[in-house]
Amino acid sequence: MKNDTITPMTTLSPQPYKGTRDWYPEDKAVQNYIFATWKKTVEQFGFKEYGAPLLEPLEVYAAKSGDELAGEQTYAFTDRGDRTVAIRPEMTPTVSRMVAARRQELPYPARLYSIANFMRYERPQRGREREFWQLNVDTFGADDVAAEAETLLLADEIMKAFGASTNMYEIRVNSRELIEEMTRQYLGLDEVQAGQLVRLIDRKNKLPAEVFVASVREILETDEKVARLEAVFSAESIETLPEGLAGGAAAGRVRELFVMLSSLGVSSVRFDVTLMRGLDYYTGTVFEVFDVDPENNRSLFGGGRYDGLVGMFGVEPVSAVGFAPGLTTTELFLRSHNLLPDLRATVDMYVASVGDTVLQTLQLAATLRSRGISVETDTTGRKFDKLIKMAEKKGATEIVFVGANEIESGEYKAKNLTTGEERQVA
Amino acid sequence: MKNDTITPMTTLSPQPYKGTRDWYPEDKAVQNYIFATWKKTVEQFGFKEYGAPLLEPLEVYAAKSGDELAGEQTYAFTDRGDRTVAIRPEMTPTVSRMVAARRQELPYPARLYSIANFMRYERPQRGREREFWQLNVDTFGADDVAAEAETLLLADEIMKAFGASTNMYEIRVNSRELIEEMTRQYLGLDEVQAGQLVRLIDRKNKLPAEVFVASVREILETDEKVARLEAVFSAESIETLPEGLAGGAAAGRVRELFVMLSSLGVSSVRFDVTLMRGLDYYTGTVFEVFDVDPENNRSLFGGGRYDGLVGMFGVEPVSAVGFAPGLTTTELFLRSHNLLPDLRATVDMYVASVGDTVLQTLQLAATLRSRGISVETDTTGRKFDKLIKMAEKKGATEIVFVGANEIESGEYKAKNLTTGEERQVA
The missing domain is CATH 3.30.930.10 (Bira Bifunctional Protein; Domain 2)
Incomplete structure (x- = not known):
């Protein structure tokens, strides 16, 4: 039942079946x-x-x-x-x-x-x-x-x-x-x-x-x-x-x-x-x-x-x-023939919790999504620079931090990851 | 090679394999x-x-x-x-x-x-x-x-x-x-x-x-x-x-x-x-x-x-x-729960040749498509009422007839199949 610690008899190969592809x-x-x-x-x-x-x-x-x-x-x-x-x-x-x-x-x-x-x-x-x-x-x-x-x-x-x-x-x-x-x-x-x-x-x-x-x-x-x-x-x-x-x-x-x-x-x-x-x-x-x-x-x-x-x-x-x-x-x-356009996957906003703000992070994300914005959340509690790096890696346009200050003031800032510009959201 | 007249030894079933579906x-x-x-x-x-x-x-x-x-x-x-x-x-x-x-x-x-x-x-x-x-x-x-x-x-x-x-x-x-x-x-x-x-x-x-x-x-x-x-x-x-x-x-x-x-x-x-x-x-x-x-x-x-x-x-x-x-x-x-919307497939225009106008029909269709309109052609030479019926069956919004008169005048009319309204195209 709870068997995440059981080791299989033989290790399975992580490679795809011959002649087929994994499409990441x-x-x-x-x-x-x-x-x-x-x-x-x-x-x-x-x-x-x-x-x-x-x-x-x-x-x-x-x-x-x-x-x-x-x-x-x-x-x-x-x-x-x-x-x-x-x-x-x-x-x-x-x-x-x-x-x-x-x-x-x-x-x-x-x-x-x-x-x-x-x-x-x-x-x-x-x-x-x-x-x-x-x-x-x-x-x-x-x-x-x-x-x-x-x-x-x-x-x-x-x-x-x-x-x-x-x-x-x-x-x-x-x-x-x-x-x-x-x-x-x-x-x-x-x-x-x-x-x-x-x-x-x-x-x-x-x-x-x-x-x-x-x-x-x-x-x-x-x-x-x-x-x-x-x-x-x-x-x-x-x-x-x-x-x-x-x-x-x-x-x-x-x-x-x-x-x-x-x-x-x-x-x-x-x-x-x-x-x-x-x-x-x-x-x-x-x-x-x-x-x-x-x-x-x-x-x-x-x-x-x-x-x-x-x-x-x-x-x-x-x-x-x-x-x-x-x-x-x-x-x-x-x-x-160099005809493939740039196809990097994107997400509009990366909403990350800073400190003990998981619930508020999820709530803010839900609010933003209800406005038609695509939002990925990060509740890992990672440090600022890691959060920014990950948001960039995931193709996010903007990042929003949810910390104690933001929650108190009710003012959240979305920072554009390319231009560095900030704007008020919610 | 040219074997469209060969009858196979046994007739194959037109039914899909058991437990699978044909998706028309x-x-x-x-x-x-x-x-x-x-x-x-x-x-x-x-x-x-x-x-x-x-x-x-x-x-x-x-x-x-x-x-x-x-x-x-x-x-x-x-x-x-x-x-x-x-x-x-x-x-x-x-x-x-x-x-x-x-x-x-x-x-x-x-x-x-x-x-x-x-x-x-x-x-x-x-x-x-x-x-x-x-x-x-x-x-x-x-x-x-x-x-x-x-x-x-x-x-x-x-x-x-x-x-x-x-x-x-x-x-x-x-x-x-x-x-x-x-x-x-x-x-x-x-x-x-x-x-x-x-x-x-x-x-x-x-x-x-x-x-x-x-x-x-x-x-x-x-x-x-x-x-x-x-x-x-x-x-x-x-x-x-x-x-x-x-x-x-x-x-x-x-x-x-x-x-x-x-x-x-x-x-x-x-x-x-x-x-x-x-x-x-x-x-x-x-x-x-x-x-x-x-x-x-x-x-x-x-x-x-x-x-x-x-x-x-x-x-x-x-x-x-x-x-x-x-x-x-x-x-x-x-x-x-009656939640499926109306999903009838559509096409913007049905361009049909009337008389010996196949080439002009294809050309008009190509011109219309180049403007972003979806166009299905009909070069079967069917009669008017059949053409209209087929255009409706195929979910076309408008029908355009390409006859000798239209070619001579260069004026093509698109007729809306629901409202009957006509408008000039091309």
């Missing part, structure tokens, strides 16, 4: 700043916030997220009721499930967002933790290019809301439909070859050039097809694609998207035919936002159109387009 | 209102927000949380690195671990809070879900009664911040030290008997009266001790406790606490010697806030002093006092 107030302030910036920007576009369960049945991920994510990277386990569940490694299947459950009632296009944590069993490294936080922004029930244009505009606005200038990042855009046309019609590959080629291109930057070239040759089989693929790769815009592709329906849609983005002032965008996005569920436009700083050249986040997921839950399909920026990559981007 | 925007708005009210109130007291990992090693809970929580109620599993981990079932051990890890650097008293989700494997029922959300508020490094008084004042302020009046709830207070004195000195029990008695009293309201009485008799062994316990139980205040207890150190501390609370205007508080709090780690003052509505008579939340937890992590002990209100019980309380 100064770290949490950065997190909150990023969350608040996301929230404000997406709500300006009419997106409404939702929340979702931490666990899902594992098969939700097995179906469409790709083997790696469902198989090796999930925190999956069997619950006490013998269900195989996973801590969500991403939000897209969950929000698709939620849309399926209310398919008839939702107001379309349904613009939904969430800010939530996820877990993946990956090797922890810079910018990648096992527990991570993401914004998820999705529009359901809008088939038109306008939905994609507003999605990309929103991604661009998020970057600008953090103070990023257009020379710091680049939005690369491709189309899964265009890739389908390229692999099947233009290159004449069968479904298996097409899948192999897509996965290979997706890993292009992780492979030595000669390995990539040899693997391409192996899949395509003929020099003529290799030459055709090279012609595609050399296209830096839709206009410079080989004729057989540039005139197709998929290219037309991409072209329409770029016209809209240009009219909307989204200038950091470019076509990139090698952009694949790893996940299996994308069906149309895909995009990724890259940090163009050579020191920090990495994908910040991405997204695209995935029209097939809602239909997996036993209802008629609902089209969808969205993206998901992560907290950690955003924080790294902001730090490397 | 209207539900999330309630959650956000409760979170924001918590946040605002605790920050007025100078508490600073932290965040914490979702997983902890299981032994963190095994050590102090009590057998039921650590053994039967955790979502525990073995990770791919052979560590036995648990999805956090509560925050107290985690925040104690975090304090231990920075024991030297933290500014004391350290006032910390978090709002986070937890999981316990329990039978889902009204007011109890397997995944649940809690505010955790803790003060570390303050031994004095003032820390407990401010903790209870804060609990009271939270209730008032939700609009609760003092006749809706009651804060019951007890002391583990007093219980220790009562069982060991006043009743002369040994440690085993004392533990049995405490656990029995903790379950008092869940047991038939005759079972409780018989079990008490069995533990206490003599009629004389039973009479002594009855004398304790009949005390409705510290003053009316039997003399042997009322004059002790523990009772003195409780008395001091009640004097402070009275001076601070906390009127809904009363002494309850039968209040035990289930968890093993409490060492001093314990309290629980109860809804006194006979229809909804339940414990809303509780807390207390737990001075032994930080020391489990291999450092010198740091005293602690705190509490943790839950989202679900708070929501039930607010609903049953």
Whole structure:
């Protein structure tokens, strides 16, 4: 019962679980700043916030997220009721499930967002933790290019809301439909070859050039097809694609998207035919936002159109387009570009008792709070200089001492800890 | 690749995992209102927000949380690195671990809070879900009664911040030290008997009266001790406790606490010697806030002093006092007392294209957003009445139509959906 003197058998480690972080107030302030910036920007576009369960049945991920994510990277386990569940490694299947459950009632296009944590069993490294936080922004029930244009505009606005200038990042855009046309019609590959080629291109930057070239040759089989693929790769815009592709329906849609983005002032965008996005569920436009700083050249986040997921839950399909920026990559981007504002936590007043004045200290604090002022009390009985030091450390704007003299006179002085100015309170 | 036509082998269920909830925007708005009210109130007291990992090693809970929580109620599993981990079932051990890890650097008293989700494997029922959300508020490094008084004042302020009046709830207070004195000195029990008695009293309201009485008799062994316990139980205040207890150190501390609370205007508080709090780690003052509505008579939340937890992590002990209100019980309380405000999600303007005006619609929306207005676009090409209906459903204040006439004249009218008033925009 009263067991504060019992020593546990083994000492427990004060370190957080591998790949996760403790968010002390100064770290949490950065997190909150990023969350608040996301929230404000997406709500300006009419997106409404939702929340979702931490666990899902594992098969939700097995179906469409790709083997790696469902198989090796999930925190999956069997619950006490013998269900195989996973801590969500991403939000897209969950929000698709939620849309399926209310398919008839939702107001379309349904613009939904969430800010939530996820877990993946990956090797922890810079910018990648096992527990991570993401914004998820999705529009359901809008088939038109306008939905994609507003999605990309929103991604661009998020970057600008953090103070990023257009020379710091680049939005690369491709189309899964265009890739389908390229692999099947233009290159004449069968479904298996097409899948192999897509996965290979997706890993292009992780492979030595000669390995990539040899693997391409192996899949395509003929020099003529290799030459055709090279012609595609050399296209830096839709206009410079080989004729057989540039005139197709998929290219037309991409072209329409770029016209809209240009009219909307989204200038950091470019076509990139090698952009694949790893996940299996994308069906149309895909995009990724890259940090163009050579020191920090990495994908910040991405997204695209995935029209097939809602239909997996036993209802008629609902089209969808969205993206998901992560907290950690955003924080790294902001730090490397010096975009993080001063986020020191503050409190308006530090009310400290001097002598036997604990009760009066608490009472004064309560009075000040009732006026909307945030107040932290100190009833430790520490000396003046220690009280001032602590008030400063806690980010207080002013300090008020409650001593016998103040109580007798009923006059309390608030001293500004930066300027030294004093003013009467209460 | 383009696989939106593939039907999965089995249809996935659109229902959330058992004991968890989908938070659609209207539900999330309630959650956000409760979170924001918590946040605002605790920050007025100078508490600073932290965040914490979702997983902890299981032994963190095994050590102090009590057998039921650590053994039967955790979502525990073995990770791919052979560590036995648990999805956090509560925050107290985690925040104690975090304090231990920075024991030297933290500014004391350290006032910390978090709002986070937890999981316990329990039978889902009204007011109890397997995944649940809690505010955790803790003060570390303050031994004095003032820390407990401010903790209870804060609990009271939270209730008032939700609009609760003092006749809706009651804060019951007890002391583990007093219980220790009562069982060991006043009743002369040994440690085993004392533990049995405490656990029995903790379950008092869940047991038939005759079972409780018989079990008490069995533990206490003599009629004389039973009479002594009855004398304790009949005390409705510290003053009316039997003399042997009322004059002790523990009772003195409780008395001091009640004097402070009275001076601070906390009127809904009363002494309850039968209040035990289930968890093993409490060492001093314990309290629980109860809804006194006979229809909804339940414990809303509780807390207390737990001075032994930080020391489990291999450092010198740091005293602690705190509490943790839950989202679900708070929501039930607010609903049953009609205290929830109107939380319909809104958007300032609904900008809808009429005819072939998609691009101009997106452009107008972007212009309006750049002025700080939140704007949702509709480029579906629906008819007027449908557009208006949808704008209303989405909580828009005004609707703007973008047709050929508007584009030609450059004059756009925003129509208020409630009053019908029109005004010029752009």
